[in-house]
Each structure stands twice: as C-alpha cells, then as structure tokens.
C-alpha cells in the first residue's frame with residue numbers, strides 16, 4: 001500500500017464486493033438487490049461504488065435525489081435507479097435520464113403524470129411508496145382506491161414496484177412494531193396487486209431488515225450501510241469489512257509544558273508535560289467538534305491517541321505522550337482497525353452520520369486487488 005502523505009479517504013472496492021456477496025448469501029438467490037448509494041455512496045464515492053457493484057451485477061440502485069441519479073448515469077451506470085425523494089422541479093431531468101421516481105402522495109402523483117404526459121412517455125416505471133409507521137413519506141392503505149383510479153385513467157406511467165420503509169429493524173426491542181409494519185405492508189401490496197391486476201416488485205427491507213427479518217425479503221431488498229461494512233450488529237460486523245478508512249499523517253509534534261493550554265478557547269490544559277501531534281483535518285472535513293475535548297481516540301502506530309481540546313476547522317491535536325511516533329507517521333482516524341461504529345459512539349452518533357459527513361475536499365483513493 002502506498003505511503004500516506006496527506007489526509008485521504010481510502011475506498012476498498014474488494015471489501016465492497018465482499019460485503020455485497022455476504023449480504024447476498026443471506027438471501028434467496030432470486031431476490032433482487034438494490035444497492036443504496038445516496039449521499040455520495042454514504043460519503044465515499046457513489047460513482048466508483050456503483051460501477052463496482054454494477055460489474056458485480058447488482059439489480060438496482062437507489063439514490064435520494066435526482067441529481068445523484070444523473071451523476072450515476074454520467075458515470076456509465078445503465079442499471080435501473082430509484083430516486084427515493086424526487087423533487088418536482090427535476091421531474092423532466094429524471095425522465096430524460098431514465099430514473100425511476102418513488103411516488104408518495106397524490107400531489108406528487110398528479111405532478112409526475114403531467115410531466116410524463118407532456119414528455120409523451122408510455123408506461124413509465126414508478127414505485128409507489130406507502131407509510132406503514134415511519135410517518136415520514138408515503139401513501140396509506142386508504143389512498144389505494146384513488147391511486148388506482150388516477151393511474152388507470154392514463155397510459156403515461158405504470159406501477160413497477162411498491163415499497164415501504166421500516167423504522168426500527170436494528171432494534172430487537174421493537175420486533176413487535178416491525179412485525180406490525182410488515183403486516184400493514186402486506187395488506188397494502190395484496191390489495192394493490194389485486195386492484196391493478198398485475199405483479200409489482202415489492203421491497204421493504206434495509207440492511208438490518210435483511211439480517212433480522214429475512215422472511216420479509218419479498219422480491220427485492222434495499223441495502224446501504226451493510227455494503228459499506230457496518231451491520232448495526234456486532235456479529236454481522238465481524239462478517240463485513242469497512243470499505244472506507246480515513247487516514248492522515250502527523251504534521252507537527254509539540255512538547256507542552258505542564259499548565260499550558262492547547263487549541264482554541266484553551267479547552268485543554270496540560271496537567272503534566274505532554275506531547276501532542278497536530279493532524280491536518282478538522283470539522284470542515286467531517287470530524288465535528290463533538291469529537292473534541294473528550295473520549296474520541298485515533299490510532300497511531302497501533303496505539304490510541306485521544307483528541308485534546310477543540311477540533312479546529314482544518315486541524316486536530318491529539319495526545320501522543322505515550323506513543324512512539326514522529327512527524328509524517330500515518331494516523332488512522334476510523335475504518336479498518338477502528339470501526340466507524342466505535343468512533344462515532346464516542347460522540348453519541350452513528351456510523352451513518354460519520355460516514356456521510358466526509359467532506360468532498362478529502363481526496364478519495366481507490367483500492368482494488
């Protein structure tokens with residue numbers, strides 16, 4: 001592996017393929033797999049992630065917004081792409097780039113049909129999204145009659161798939177609620193298929209759903225975090241490999257006499273002679289101030305160094321008093337050896353937030369084979 005000379009985000013595509021194969025192995029062979037690559041591929045590089053998974057013959061991609069889907073098309077992605085939360089202003093571009101909208105309200109349905117008719121589409125594929133308890137986006141069971149009437153009265157769009165999203169698949173204390181959501185969804189898709197009198201692709205499970213409710217895999221699953229190496233579960237985490245590792249180097253070392261302060265607002269005061277190392281990344285890179293002044297540690301030469309004082313915009317200081325290290329040495333912030341789950345926990349957040357917060361100014365370095 002090349003020597004690290006600045007802050008980088010290493011993206012291990014072999015780990016990605018491993019995670020994909022592992023998650024697939026837990027499913028029936030005929031179940032379709034939708035890879036969720038929204039938010040820059042959970043903060044990595046959506047285009048590279050998608051190209052790798054397209055090569056591995058993933059069935060579908062999901063993004064949150066239209067522009068994310070367009071950027072995949074521009075990278076050469078020809079696999080179907082679902083846009084989870086399309087905005088009306090981008091409907092035209094959505095159709096031009098052959099993206100599939102998730103339609104969640106009568107308003108959006110009407111607006112999308114108007115655009116589809118204006119552009120002269122025939123049976124353009126859409127996914128109908130139902131709210132079964134997350135109470136975020138979606139139609140309800142009682143909307144089905146009207147949805148059917150609206151869609152039946154035109155030819156520009158056709159229902160290709162039907163979906164819902166679960167609120168707490170990773171939480172073993174919420175099994176009953178998840179089962180309630182699943183049974184609500186079942187009632188919805190059975191009625192929908194009976195009304196429309198054709199089959200739809202039914203999809204409801206996210207990563208933790210694949211792990212904890214495999215019987216509900218239906219026709220397709222939607223996995224994000226698992227592909228990036230985290231399963232919201234200690235046992236599963238052992239089977240997965242973190243795809244992204246944030247690395248940097250020691251820019252400078254300081255010997256701090258007892259009683260001196262370190263950083264803005266003097267939030268660290270040394271109680272004994274202390275050696276600190278300054279690292280070239282900060283809250284502008286996605287390591288927020290909540291990681292400062294406390295428990296969060298980074299890894300230097302196999303040992304853990306706590307972050308001292310306030311995290312600055314472009315720099316972080318760590319305590320290396322007990323660590324043999326020199327300027328230029330490699331530092332692992334999180335990733336392999338120091339999972340994002342552990343790192344994020346020290347600031348009371350989750351791997352998802354840490355990963356998606358990685359700034360675009362950090363160079364992405366791809367590892368393959």
Ligand SMILES: *Cc1c(COP(=O)(O)O)cnc(C)c1O
Pocket residue numbers: 036084165205206207208222223224225226
């Ligand atoms: C983000 C998202 C997912 C992926 O969830 P993971 O927990 O990362 O697997 C699936 N479905 C919807 C609707 C989402 O918004």
